[in-house]
Amino acid sequence: MIRHLARLIWNRKRQNFLLTVEIFFSFLTLFGVVLFAVYFANNARNPIGYTIDRLWSIGVDRKEADKDLAVKARHRETYRQLLMALRGMPEVEVVAAASTGPYANSNWGSNVRLVGGRQVRFGVNKVTDDFRELLHIPLVAGRWFSREDDGSTWTPVVINRRMATEIFGDVDPIGQVIKEERDPNGPPPEPDEKAEVKRVIGVVEEFRQDGELSGSGNYLFYRFRLDGSEAKEALPDRVFVRLRPGTPATFEEGLVKRAMAVANPWSFEVQPLDTMRTDKLRQYTIPLMVVGTIAAFLLMMVALGLTGVVWQNVTQRIREFGLRRAKGATIQNVRTQVLVELLIMTSLALVSGVALIAQLPLLPIPSDLAAITAPVFIGSIAVSVIAIYLLTLACGWYPSRLATKIQPAEALHYE
């Protein structure tokens, strides 16, 4: 029966070709939107690796570049006094400084070249010892930075579980050194530069800096010392404070005044972390909503169009259906024929669409999309395929009813 229908479709190939093309492009459009919706929804189910209750972020503008080591030393001293002053305020529970932090619009990425040439990319943050306590970051193994690290001759790092698995596989990462080699194409070493030995002292469950909707990636923490033992060390760009329960929002003015008094002429930008979270999530949802709305209208347009085309097809083929009825085909037979023909064309479009999409993972993938996993990708294809089948069936439903109203005698009358 399928073969027979295939021949019927082939007989009307030009018109059916355009119909198939339309379904094909609708599928691609739908897939693009569904992929991101599924990706975000899947991300939202996984832990982000921290909590942000009663946290404020204080962006610090030091007003002056500090390439000059004397300026840097002066800034470092100001920083120490600033942190001490904030800690001394009765409303403040915990204070930590960092390069960046949760929901901040600044990301620091890096990569290492492991011995053997394998490249590992990761997000980086450099933080003071209180950072874990501040954000309640769960450790899975080892320990967090502490005074213990003051004397170490190597660089202590804490990484997330994903990165530990990627570099060390099944080996226990605690105490391991990340074995790097110099990139032959990289910049030549500075004369006074000594190779940095990164030794893993702890592993955290996860740290997704960009929050709930972002994908999971590798992450690495360095330790800020701020004690002047490393003259060239860059300085933090942000300070985080956790407030005692019940502290009013109006405390902000007092906080900023205090900070400005200690660290003149620096500027401070205070934002509650839950506001930053809302803003960050909107950066993900607004583009999706815009594209989703456009895609929804496109699909609606396609649905109406398909209905019209199938309708016209049925009216045009009244003689053919009449003949079938006269030869004993039931109403249901005719109706099935219309729908199955439509399904065959849909399948043709979907097979070519899926074949095209399946090539995507072979392309070089931008790093921020590398977090789209196979289940998300395949799941999105499945959802889109089902949705398109439902859509075309819905479009064929009403026109196929028209076919059943045809009286054989009336239809044959056309001849």
Add this chain to the structure above:
Amino acid sequence: MLNHYLVLAVKVLLRRKFFTFISLFGISFTLLVLTVVTALFDHAFGPGPVEPRQDRTLYAEQAMMYGDHGAWSSSGGFKLFDTYARNLPGVERLSLYQGGNTVYSYVDGRKIASALKRTDDEFWRILDFSFLEGGPYGTADVGEARFVAVINATTRQRFFGNRPGLGQTLEADGQRFRVIGVVEDVSEVRRTPYAEIWVPFTTAKTDAYKAEIMGGWNAMVLARDKASMPLIRQDFNSRLLRVELPDPKMFRAIVAPFETKIEGLARMMPTGDRRDPESQLWKLVGFLTVLALLFLLVPTVNLVNINISRIMERASEIGVRKAFGAPSRTLVGQFLVENILLTLVGSVIGFVLSVLALRAISQSGLFTYAHFTLNPRVFVYGIVAALAFGLLSGVYPAWRMSRLNPVDALRGGVSR
């Protein structure tokens, strides 16, 4: 004849209301999207009330320093423009201004966040702000680092309620300024003029910026006439070849070209090459064209399908006309007139919808102080797009129609 076609077209369109509805839905929605996007672009990059002389203005708002092993892209530094952009031939005025940042004020327990921009006095002579009270700061204010500020209407409302702002003082970022002018709100999307508080750049808390080649500063020039614009670009680019770079081991060149607004966008896009001082505009145009064509794909195929169905449905009518000797050309002409009429009706609906959509976007608060409107320029773009769309989706079906065999057609259609 045309009149006759039009009457016929209206009759035909009214006969099959469902098909007409589908076509109109597709056309008006497609045009809605195109018009809204064009209007947003025009609002951001076209000439506007504050920047009316954009055809003679060039901006240097992006800079990049690069070497063999790395690159640093940001905006330029004060020293870069102060040393190398002054006295360019063909320039009527040059203004240096900061990129702007958010500052916070605390008034009676309320927190007020404002966008603050530090500028020179030429800034007010190149741009046309409309002042509600007072006026801008001048050369003496900047030279003597007076703590004076121009604020916008919303900031006046936030700080002083309904009272006039002139002569009042306000504190921002720990500094106290006296208000000497109040201007109408400027859309956030116009990045160069936009701010809520403008103050002389000499009031900055430190003067470390004076030694910086990169970071935080922009420049714009008003050319004497259009003819001198290419010269200004070339001259500045060649001056930049002589810049003494701070870290010659790391960086060997700096690029900070004077460009039009839209060229600036082209430079920012992933398709742009920031190391190349030449215009990146064609890459942006190519990218946008591809994007528009991709978007148009589904609506076009949909409309073609519907048009073919409409024709097949009228096969017997066409058969009769062919049998009585109507040439194909006439039939095709008739069909195209019908299609263009439909497109025009659809585009009118599309325009009405766009006005509503733009109003909704303006009111959503997504872009501060932005009032998106349909101006005549956008309207003309839209009409051109609609006609192109109508022709595109009408030509293939019309060709199919002209090839209909009269014998088949008379029987009520073809099976192929």
